[in-house]
Amino acid sequence: MKTGGWGRIFRSVKWHYFDAERLSLCSRSMALSDADLVQGNDDSPENCKRCRELRAKATVTKGAKS
Numbered sequence: 001m002k003t004g005g006w007g008r009i010f011r012s013v014k015w016h017y018f019d020a021e022r023l024s025l026c027s028r029s030m031a032l033s034d035a036d037l038v039q040g041n042d043d044s045p046e047n048c049k050r051c052r053e054l055r056a057k058a059t060v061t062k063g064a065k066s
Helices: 049-065
Strands: 005-007 016-018
Touching (some): 016 049
Antiparallel strands (some): 005 016
């Protein structure tokens, strides 16, 4: 996997954001494959609240460095 994305793993109610190493930003989940990761949709209420917060922070920080 080269980039991260949103994914919902087995038995998870919420979608989590997985980084390039397949770990969720909130450290609660690990993806075994990257086949179903979705880009965008960062503000969905179905996303994990902690992943959403960390994703927003990373996006703002990345934009500030450019």
